[in-house]
Amino acid sequence: MTYRAGWIHYTNVAPILDSLELPPSVTAITGVPTEMNAALLSGQVDIANISAVEFIRHADILEALPDFSVAVLGPVYSVNLFHTRSLARVRRIALTAQSAMSVALLEVLLREWGLTPVLERAEGDAESLLNQGYDGVLRIGDSALREWYGVAGPLTPQTTMTSLPNTGRGITVTDLACAWFDLTGHPFTFAVWAYRKDNPPPADLIQAMREARREGIGHLAAVAQRHAARLGLPERVVQHYLWNFRYHLEAPDRLGLHEFAAKAVPGHAELTFGPRPGRREEVRSGQR
Numbered sequence: 001m002t003y004r005a006g007w008i009h010y011t012n013v014a015p016i017l018d019s020l021e022l023p024p025s026v027t028a029i030t031g032v033p034t035e036m037n038a039a040l041l042s043g044q045v046d047i048a049n050i051s052a053v054e055f056i057r058h059a060d061i062l063e064a065l066p067d068f069s070v071a072v073l074g075p076v077y078s079v080n081l082f083h084t085r086s087l088a089r090v091r092r093i094a095l096t097a098q099s100a101m102s103v104a105l106l107e108v109l110l111r112e113w114g115l116t117p118v119l120e121r122a123e124g125d126a127e128s129l130l131n132q133g134y135d136g137v138l139r140i141g142d143s144a145l146r147e148w149y150g151v152a153g154p155l156t157p158q159t160t161m162t163s164l165p166n167t168g169r170g171i172t173v174t175d176l177a178c179a180w181f182d183l184t185g186h187p188f189t190f191a192v193w194a195y196r197k198d199n200p201p202p203a204d205l206i207q208a209m210r211e212a213r214r215e216g217i218g219h220l221a222a223v224a225q226r227h228a229a230r231l232g233l234p235e236r237v238v239q240h241y242l243w244n245f246r247y248h249l250e251a252p253d254r255l256g257l258h259e260f261a262a263k264a265v266p267g268h269a270e271l272t273f274g275p276r277p278g279r280r281e282e283v284r285s286g287q288r
């Protein structure tokens with residue numbers, strides 16, 4: 001029987017997906033996070049990299065792969081609140097309909113900061129929404145990365161990649177993953193690869209994903225070069241963006257995930273993960 005996958009194919013997943021050769025029994029569609037969340041929950045696909053908050057909300061029926069994540073420790077550069085006043089004075093924030101995770105994260109952060117701006121769904125790029133009466137705009141993914149660079153760039157040869165700018169053109173960019181780190185000291189896990197508990201993925205798909213990730217991470221400069229050209233961004237910016245991600249759902253990423261779950265979805269069902277790869281398999285697939 002065919003096993004159906006749904007991939008969020010933002011640039012941050014390129015190190016896993018670009019080299020992925022699907023086994024013959026697997027088909028795949030692609031879309032933005034809210035589309036893939038819905039596709040998994042409606043049964044249109046059997047596995048998807050979904051917004052982690054949807055995994056938490058549906059932890060009673062979903063399980064996640066034990067060693068795949070899109071997570072960061074500190075800034076992410078592509079989950080951005082663009083604002084024209086100081087955070088404490090922001091009154092009206094436009095939210096993208098593409099994202100479940102960043103909206104949930106923003107709600108947690110606003111609560112922790114004691115702020116209560118109006119949140120509204122509105123599509124468009126950050127600058128035009130800021131010109132339409134919003135003083136805050138939440139954006140994610142490739143367009144958010146490009147818009148951050150539009151505000152903070154261009155980088156000079158002297159810019160060190162450890163202190164990238166976050167202001168320009170009268171706009172400040174608050175990186176929500178960085179704000180999460182400031183609050184908790186933990187990584188933020190944006191996405192996990194989830195499937196229904198009664199329908200786990202075939203072993204050859206998981207194996208292919210692990211091989212593709214090893215290939216992608218092993219050739220990150222080439223992945224960055226390809227996507228920098230597509231995004232119209234400098235190669236070193238995209239390379240920095242990509243190597244910054246944590247793709248293996250390691251213990252700190254799980255810690256961050258559980259901490260977020262407790263804050264965002266109190267009373268959620270226990271989070272469950274598939275079995276970790278066995279030692280033999282790890283050695284065979286070249287992982288440590």
Ligand SMILES: C=C(O[C@@H]1C=C(C(=O)O)C=C[C@H]1O)C(=O)O
Pocket residue numbers: 008010012033034049050051052070076078079098099100101102103140141142144190191
């Ligand atoms: C960090 C990002 O992660 C993505 C953001 C998601 C969301 O906001 O719902 C979902 C999946 C992630 O891959 C991003 O695309 O900017």
